Amino acid sequence: MSHRKNTNYERSNVVRICLTGGPCAGKTTAIASIKQDLAQLGINVLVVPEAASMLMNGGAMIVSSNFNQSQGLMFQKCLMKLQVALEDAFIEIAKLSDPTTDVVVLMDRGLMDGSAYVSHGQWQALMDDLGVTTLHLRDNRYDAVIHMVTAADGAEDFYTQQNNEARYESTEMARELDKKLINAWVGHPHFSIIDNKQAGFQKKIDKCVETVCRYIGLPTPTSFYKKFLLKMHDEFQIQIPKNVKLEIFQIEEVFLTNQGDMVENFVRKTGKNDSFTYNHEMRSYQQNQRIERKRQISAREYIELQENQRIPTKKVLKKMRQCFIFDQQYFMVETFLNIDGKPNFLRIESSKEQKELKIPEFLHLIREVTHDEHYVSSKMAEVNYKMPQSDKKSIKEGLGDPSILTSHKAKSGERVENGASKSAKAPEKEKPKLE
16 A cells, blocks of 8 residues: 555555444444445455453353452453454464455454453553563554544443443443543554544544544545644653543654655654563655554664664654543653753644644643644754754743644744734744654
């Protein structure tokens, strides 16, 4: 597929997408629609069945209240092993398919969903027993994750337990479980939430299909990407409410020499607590569309690529990434730790209408920099990079407003002071090609 994004280019036409969600969220309908719509585009969709439903339908589901903690963990371990085996089998079969055919492996739920049904301590014990880490389960096995919000949250009239024998949750229980499932995936680099704010169920399904298309590189009219310069406090730590889950990662990015029509070529190390994942990403443009190709690599490959292809005039970028959910939207805040000004950015990638998006009040936005060439990563990696003085001044003086995106009081590039926009734009230059 010539316009594919975020794929593994060793077998570049296989994309792994996890579709998860709360009870009665519409997953079954969404899966059928995704399979049908992508087939019309010549894309083959392999659907990995939900492991828990398989056990239930086969009579192997347990009632947790009848078992002790050890037995409950053993059941979760069996469930996870089954799910891993199913996913691995479907992925291997996808790789054996006709190399000229694009393939999406669509998982009905993902491995991290299991963490919503046990305590944090139990989940950690399960990870230790299996010899895996949450970081690797969440970030390495899926190219993208899509969560569909339960009908019990925002579409209560349509919540039912009748169309799934494995469903037993009340409306209140469904809402609580939905929140736990969302929190299970906080930290994944490509995570989207499809809520019930659409105009009807079909619109929700259409939004889900569009989100899948966006992740595999097909054009979608309603998705958008935004990047904002932030003012931060207290050593770069977000002043986040206690009831909001926050995941923090350390990131290194090393830029490599470009090949062919590439405009960016780099390797990335992401992780925390001595658990890391490694990726190699290449970006180019075809017919005015940014193309991203991505593959997971080993720590050894990461080191070898640095030694053989690193651009000596660029720094190894060191960043801190903070991820959280607010108003059923996924946000990422990144702090560049080793460049001039140590800038902080809010990154948003959403399938919501831009006017529907709410920016948390605890974030202090300075201005939008989505298309500002001063804040392209490859530019910031230059040894002699200097952050624009006008932005340093705005951050110091606190110019900005957390409602830039939703209130439309400030247009792209403007700063806001006490609700009144001021013309304080960055130096005008040709609009860059990279975001």
